Amino acid sequence: MSRTAEVIVVGAGVVGSAIGAELAVLGHDVMIVEQGMPGAAVSGASLACIGSHMVDMEELPLLAWACEAWRTLDEEVGGFEHNPCGQLRFILNEEDLATARAWIDVERNAGLDVTLLDPAEVLEVEPSLTGPIMAASWSKDDAVVNPFLAVRAFLNRARDCGARLETRCRVDSLIEREGKITGVRCATTDMSAEHIVLASGPWTARLAASLGMNLPVRPRKAQCLATVRIPPSIRRVVGACESDGGVEAGYTQIQQSRNGQVLFNTVLADGCVSDGAPDRIPEVDTAFVRDSVEMLLFLFPDLWSAHLLRSWVRFEAVTPDSRFLIGPLGPEGLWVAAGDCGTGFTRAPAIARLIGQMLGGEHPAFDTTLYEPDRFSCERPAST
Amino acid sequence: MKRHYACDIVVVGAGPAGLSAAQAAAEKNLDVVVVDANSHPGGQYYMQPLGAGSVFARSAQVMRGKTRIRGATAAGVKMLLATEVWGAVPGFVLHARDADDAVCIESKVVIAATGAHDRVQAFPGWTLPGVMTPGAAQRLAKTSSVPPGRRTVLAGSGPFLLPVAGAILKAGGTLVEVVEAQSSLLSTLPLLAAHPNKWLETMRLLFPVLAARTRLRFGEVVVAASGEKRVREVELAPLDAEGQPDFARRRVVPDIDSLLVGFGFQPQIELTAVLGCRHHFDEEAGGWCCTVEKDCGATDTSGVFAAGEVCGVNGAVPAALSGRIAGLAAAGHILDEETAFERRTLARSLQRARRFARGLNRRFMPPAGLIGRLPDETVICRCEDVTAGEIRETITEGMDTIHGVKLWTRAGMGPCQARTCGWSLARLVAEETGNSMEAIGFSRPRMPLRPVPLNVVRDSLQQVEE
Numbered sequence: 001m002s003r004t005a006e007v008i009v010v011g012a013g014v015v016g017s018a019i020g021a022e023l024a025v026l027g028h029d030v031m032i033v034e035q036g037m038p039g040a041a042v043s044g045a046s047l048a049c050i051g052s053h054m055v056d057m058e059e060l061p062l063l064a065w066a067c068e069a070w071r072t073l074d075e076e077v078g079g080f081e082h083n084p085c086g087q088l089r090f091i092l093n094e095e096d097l098a099t100a101r102a103w104i105d106v107e108r109n110a111g112l113d114v115t116l117l118d119p120a121e122v123l124e125v126e127p128s129l130t131g132p133i134m135a136a137s138w139s140k141d142d143a144v145v146n147p148f149l150a151v152r153a154f155l156n157r158a159r160d161c162g163a164r165l166e167t168r169c170r171v172d173s174l175i176e177r178e179g180k181i182t183g184v185r186c187a188t189t190d191m192s193a194e195h196i197v198l199a200s201g202p203w204t205a206r207l208a209a210s211l212g213m214n215l216p217v218r219p220r221k222a223q224c225l226a227t228v229r230i231p232p233s234i235r236r237v238v239g240a241c242e243s244d245g246g247v248e249a250g251y252t253q254i255q256q257s258r259n260g261q262v263l264f265n266t267v268l269a270d271g272c273v274s275d276g277a278p279d280r281i282p283e284v285d286t287a288f289v290r291d292s293v294e295m296l297l298f299l300f301p302d303l304w305s306a307h308l309l310r311s312w313v314r315f316e317a318v319t320p321d322s323r324f325l326i327g328p329l330g331p332e333g334l335w336v337a338a339g340d341c342g343t344g345f346t347r348a349p350a351i352a353r354l355i356g357q358m359l360g361g362e363h364p365a366f367d368t369t370l371y372e373p374d375r376f377s378c379e380r381p382a383s384t
Numbered sequence: 385m386k387r388h389y390a391c392d393i394v395v396v397g398a399g400p401a402g403l404s405a406a407q408a409a410a411e412k413n414l415d416v417v418v419v420d421a422n423s424h425p426g427g428q429y430y431m432q433p434l435g436a437g438s439v440f441a442r443s444a445q446v447m448r449g450k451t452r453i454r455g456a457t458a459a460g461v462k463m464l465l466a467t468e469v470w471g472a473v474p475g476f477v478l479h480a481r482d483a484d485d486a487v488c489i490e491s492k493v494v495i496a497a498t499g500a501h502d503r504v505q506a507f508p509g510w511t512l513p514g515v516m517t518p519g520a521a522q523r524l525a526k527t528s529s530v531p532p533g534r535r536t537v538l539a540g541s542g543p544f545l546l547p548v549a550g551a552i553l554k555a556g557g558t559l560v561e562v563v564e565a566q567s568s569l570l571s572t573l574p575l576l577a578a579h580p581n582k583w584l585e586t587m588r589l590l591f592p593v594l595a596a597r598t599r600l601r602f603g604e605v606v607v608a609a610s611g612e613k614r615v616r617e618v619e620l621a622p623l624d625a626e627g628q629p630d631f632a633r634r635r636v637v638p639d640i641d642s643l644l645v646g647f648g649f650q651p652q653i654e655l656t657a658v659l660g661c662r663h664h665f666d667e668e669a670g671g672w673c674c675t676v677e678k679d680c681g682a683t684d685t686s687g688v689f690a691a692g693e694v695c696g697v698n699g700a701v702p703a704a705l706s707g708r709i710a711g712l713a714a715a716g717h718i719l720d721e722e723t724a725f726e727r728r729t730l731a732r733s734l735q736r737a738r739r740f741a742r743g744l745n746r747r748f749m750p751p752a753g754l755i756g757r758l759p760d761e762t763v764i765c766r767c768e769d770v771t772a773g774e775i776r777e778t779i780t781e782g783m784d785t786i787h788g789v790k791l792w793t794r795a796g797m798g799p800c801q802a803r804t805c806g807w808s809l810a811r812l813v814a815e816e817t818g819n820s821m822e823a824i825g826f827s828r829p830r831m832p833l834r835p836v837p838l839n840v841v842r843d844s845l846q847q848v849e850e
Binding site: 037038044167168229286289307309 | 830837
């Protein structure tokens with residue numbers, strides 16, 4: 001197999017796979033290089049909600065377009081369990097109610113179908129949510145996908161258009177010559193390319209560091225639990241209302257997968273980073289398990305006898321302002337698309353579109369100033 | 385409800401290794417608790433009958449087990465039975481359940497003596513009612529004096545088939561055939577010649593099978609089972625020179641109602657995996673084993689020791705010896721006392737006993753080509769209904785590890801968490817990709833070690849912090 005491509009995408013998570021597919025569809029010669037198995041690290045451990053509700057007010061045009069792109073992908077390709085089940089965000093106190101109203105105003109102005117429900121209305125939408133909540137916001141158009149199969153769908157689309165996939169191939173460093181990127185160095189071989197796209201999640205900073213760049217993308221521990229299969233009980237994605245504390249205020253997400261497992265997590269404190277992150281995956285924290293089970297049973301008391309089956313941990317890539325880095329980085333030909341902050345699934349098609357446009361010299365469809373990779377002045381000193 | 389215990393050492397597993405470890409540590413005047421999921425101590429080897437009038441009540445193995453159990457109890461070991469461990473937190477807190485009660489055990493040291501479980505092999509029809517593992521059939525027979533069926537075929541490979549045959553006969557079952565995949569037992573003779581202390585045991589295992597004039601067949605494997613509501617017949621095929629089943633020469637054994645197929649055991653590494661211990665692949669010892677220091681049983685996680693089959697499947701004698709070594713070393717770890725002298729003699733006996741066990745394992749390795757030739761429609765993962773064909777498809781798309789196949793097919797994601805299908809899945813991926821069993825990895829166990837009701841989790845974790 002030839003070790004040369006026009007574009008090498010480093011990372012076959014949902015972002016890298018979507019970029020690989022987009023670039024291949026646009027006619028580029030693409031090679032996707034993955035250190036492990038596709039979607040097996042951060043993406044596969046995600047709850048893969050596709051939604052624009054309470055995510056980021058300034059990103060609404062991109063988010064809305066991305067949700068639509070997922071629907072189109074489902075129609076055109078399918079096979080990844082796209083379920084337009086809608087999302088409820090439960091509200092437990094007056095402050096969160098006020099916050100929710102503010103979100104809903106902005107989102108409705110942007111044309112999204114979001115409403116505020118009282119507990120009786122919530123029961124109509126989600127009959128088993130019998131816990132004592134004050135209200136909930138209801139975003140009808142949000143969806144979930146099967147994270148593994150979504151990555152698979154993107155990869156199949158990429159390969160149908162001629163892209164190649166190299167798995168179990170860890171990129172150790174980037175190769176630069178006279179201000180231009182020329183390839184990547186792996187354990188056993190070098191690969192050359194005109195363009196390199198870093199879609200490497202929490203491993204992105206390590207790769208950028210190989211050229212002396214200091215990218216503020218840090219790994220953050222995210223955890224999740226799953227029960228055994230139970231009869232259909234939870235119809236929607238059920239999340240906590242976005243609190244004023246932002247990402248530090250914690251979150252809840254609860255949903256039932258198509259095969260019947262209840263997937264859930266509640267993080268009250270900011271996720272901690274453990275030794276060896278993101279390469280060594282630790283066990284879940286005891287406090288996390290307790291908080292998650294308590295919150296699930298607070299909202300869905302009838303689930304007390306369901307059996308817990310599995311826990312898992314992943315390291316999300318977090319940036320200082322919780323937004324992706326998308327765009328050119330450092331030497332000519334180097335691009336970055338990383339910094340999911342735990343919500344990479346929704347944006348993946350839009351990020352792929354942006355990278356496709358920027359790499360092809362077109363004007364980007366969305367405001368890219370929000371995502372400029374050097375907005376934290378992370379560039380290396382000009383001397384090199 | 386929540387019960388709480390605090391002790392110096394908690395031993396998980398009350399089989400030969402766990403009982404020996406617990407007794408050795410308790411004799412050093414330490415507070416020792418043994419936890420076991422079964423209602424009676426003894427594990428698979430020293431399994432105790434549930435009723436007093438059982439035909440097994442006075443068997444030599446049961447009596448020896450009783451002595452072991454009495455020894456541990458007399459030394460002051462506390463037994464928490466019918467108690468299943470589902471979580472383990474460094475430091476250490478074990479979370480367990482006794483029915484719907486949460487049981488929390490705090491300790492300074494953990495000794496994992498979690499044993500092994502049957503290595504299950506998939507074949508067309510293996511999910512039919514009446515198809516079981518030999519280990520399950522032995523448990524049924526020895527605890528409840530119930531044979532697995534009226535007419536049983538017992539197949540697979542390894543010396544374990546003999547005690548299972550004996551137990552089924554003793555429980556009143558009929559063995560239509562016992563089918564060993566190896567072409568003869570001649571290769572075991574030099575090994576036996578070198579270990580005269582094993583002659584008596586060998587005779588004791590062979591005698592009931594021979595006395596019942598059980599039909600013994602060699603060099604054949606099960607290739608399919610069929611029946612409508614229950615297994616009714618089994619197809620067997622001889623192995624050719626390459627170790628592949630020769631389907632042209634297959635034969636059918638009709639009129640059966642139970643089929644047991646077993647190819648030895650694999651270590652139960654959930655607890656040591658969750659405690660972060662290192663594991664290594666050792667095909668002759670059953671696959672992925674917890675890595676320990678030979679002379680003390682210490683894992684690479686400080687305060688966690690392991691003994692018995694979890695460190696490699698070697699049988700009861702090495703298990704008991706390694707248990708005693710780990711018990712002494714764990715006690716020394718807490719008391720800051722040197723126990724190397726006591727352990728040295730034990731370590732020598734252990735080495736010798738292991739040589740014999742490894743020799744046996746080597747002679748009864750499962751034939752290599754069984755899984756690779758399974759028809760596409762054969763179910764591999766029964767929890768999630770994943771077929772060999774679906775797994776092959778994901779492999780052609782580039783998923784050439786256990787973890788990769790699991791993500792795209794859900795194989796190993798169900799309630800058994802790959803305990804049942806893990807070995808067949810690994811063999812299939814290895815045979816299809818040409819990668820080694822080591823390279824394709826394993827399905828990493830995570831908390832909980834066994835499914836546990838959410839209300840038990842809640843009760844268990846209340847007030848853990850603050």
